[in-house]
Amino acid sequence: MNIQFLGAAKEVTGSKHLITTPKGKKILLDCGMYQGKGLETDSLNRELGFEPSEIDYLILTHPHIDHSGLIPYIVKQGFDGIIFSTPAARDLCAIMLQDSANIQELDTKTFNKKRARQGLEAVEPIYTVSDAQKAMSYFVSLPYGKSFYLDEETTIRFTDNGHILGSATVVLSIKKEDDKIVKIAFSGDVGRYTKRILREPQVFEQADYIIMESTYGDREHSNIDQSEQELLRAVIDTCCKKKGKLLIPSFAIGRAQEIIFALNKLWEQGLLPMIDVYVDSPLSLNATNIMKLHDECFNDEMKAFMKTDPDPFGFEKLHYIQSTSESKQLNSTKIPCIIISASGMMEAGRIKHHIANNIENNRTTILSVGYCSPTTLGAKILRGDKYVSIFGSRYKVNAEIRRIDAYSAHADKNELLRYLSCQDKTKIKKLILVHGEEETQNNLAQTLQENGYENVYIPEKGAILEI
Numbered sequence: 001m002n003i004q005f006l007g008a009a010k011e012v013t014g015s016k017h018l019i020t021t022p023k024g025k026k027i028l029l030d031c032g033m034y035q036g037k038g039l040e041t042d043s044l045n046r047e048l049g050f051e052p053s054e055i056d057y058l059i060l061t062h063p064h065i066d067h068s069g070l071i072p073y074i075v076k077q078g079f080d081g082i083i084f085s086t087p088a089a090r091d092l093c094a095i096m097l098q099d100s101a102n103i104q105e106l107d108t109k110t111f112n113k114k115r116a117r118q119g120l121e122a123v124e125p126i127y128t129v130s131d132a133q134k135a136m137s138y139f140v141s142l143p144y145g146k147s148f149y150l151d152e153e154t155t156i157r158f159t160d161n162g163h164i165l166g167s168a169t170v171v172l173s174i175k176k177e178d179d180k181i182v183k184i185a186f187s188g189d190v191g192r193y194t195k196r197i198l199r200e201p202q203v204f205e206q207a208d209y210i211i212m213e214s215t216y217g218d219r220e221h222s223n224i225d226q227s228e229q230e231l232l233r234a235v236i237d238t239c240c241k242k243k244g245k246l247l248i249p250s251f252a253i254g255r256a257q258e259i260i261f262a263l264n265k266l267w268e269q270g271l272l273p274m275i276d277v278y279v280d281s282p283l284s285l286n287a288t289n290i291m292k293l294h295d296e297c298f299n300d301e302m303k304a305f306m307k308t309d310p311d312p313f314g315f316e317k318l319h320y321i322q323s324t325s326e327s328k329q330l331n332s333t334k335i336p337c338i339i340i341s342a343s344g345m346m347e348a349g350r351i352k353h354h355i356a357n358n359i360e361n362n363r364t365t366i367l368s369v370g371y372c373s374p375t376t377l378g379a380k381i382l383r384g385d386k387y388v389s390i391f392g393s394r395y396k397v398n399a400e401i402r403r404i405d406a407y408s409a410h411a412d413k414n415e416l417l418r419y420l421s422c423q424d425k426t427k428i429k430k431l432i433l434v435h436g437e438e439e440t441q442n443n444l445a446q447t448l449q450e451n452g453y454e455n456v457y458i459p460e461k462g463a464i465l466e467i
């Protein structure tokens with residue numbers, strides 16, 4: 001039996017790990033995409049490192065594209081197994097994979113226009129919307145906290161890990177030739193110990209091998225309790241004092257709902273000024289609707305809140321924008337307002353138009369609530385560039401730039417230690433770190449060793465661990 005690490009190995013994207021069981025069954029843990037543009041990323045995605053038709057089961061920890069984004073591609077390439085996820089993860093996948101397919105189709109169209117000008121042949125998108133739709137028929141949903149037999153050799157159990165709606169830690173119990181059971185836990189992305197919407201990461205059963213993410217393994221997030229006050233301050237300073245627009249670039253799923261809920265709470269407490277709030281992202285609206293259907297994932301505080309306010313993602317001044325024409329109307333309004341829109345890294349989506357229209361106005365505030373990878377527009381704005389290029393034009397940055405980093409959905413160093421504290425460390429044969437930059441992983445490995453975790457292993461991409 002072995003595990004091969006095919007992605008998210010010394011990097012934070014393309015999550016894919018392949019277990020081969022003693023009876024030769026192939027179990028793929030996540031099927032994530034490398035995100036980014038260009039031929040290099042494209043070939044990273046197309047070279048899977050395994051034969052899709054040989055995979056028996058795909059276990060999906062959560063629907064973020066760096067964990068799920070290649071599902072339509074493997075289906076297109078001949079995958080004919082079963083995809084297991086929680087019910088909420090399945091529902092979110094239905095909208096996220098379609099959205100990803102749309103992006104693939106549009107990006108390929110633009111890319112092919114460039115190629116045509118150079119006299120080069122057109123290329124095919126890695127997958128299309130119809131591939132994404134077809135992929136959904138391979139899903140089987142399993143609830144949290146219950147064990148299921150996949151076959152005579154393997155059982156599976158999902159435990160809530162609080163990262164996003166429907167996200168899970170998975171524990172596989174696999175029978176070896178000598179009938180001994182080996183337990184392999186895969187953390188997925190670990191969430192936070194906060195009292196926001198979702199439950200905290202839950203205790204999971206003792207494992208022999210733990211594959212754990214390490215994105216923020218050497219960081220400590222800032223205090224979460226102050227984030228609502230910081231948000232309110234940004235609203236008052238921008239919309240009341242400067243009479244400007246507050247732009248909040250946000251991931252459409254998870255982060256957007258947290259911001260909406262925070263504003264809703266401020267509204268209920270009578271603290272939010274009478275300002276219109278626009279959620280200008282069709283994907284956010286769809287995700288919000290799915291979230292409302294899955295209150296089994298909510299924490300006790302959220303359930304108690306909903307007894308007094310049954311719609312935690314809606315209030316009098318909140319408007320969900322659907323059509324592009326409504327979105328464009330927001331450009332002409334001079335009335336102070338809040339616009340929440342995707343993408344969080346300001347690199348694509350409707351937020352890019354709002355930024356182009358408002359960044360030269362010194363009444364505007366751009367409030368970042370998430371991570372922006374180094375080459376994105378968001379990163380350039382956050383590092384304080386005086387001029388930025390958007391849609392090929394140069395803009396002077398006169399807007400005020402603020403950030404709240406406490407909204408991260410990933411556990412930090414101390415939260416990862418807390419996540420592991422349910423385990424008897426002497427029984428862990430190997431603690432395998434994935435989904436992190438190499439330097440972060442080395443720092444986390446040191447912290448773990450100082451805390452008594454002896455067998456920490458950081459695999460290279462392609463490495464095979466015999467069990």
Ligand SMILES: [Zn+2]
Nearest residue numbers: 062064163189
């Ligand atoms: Zn994630």
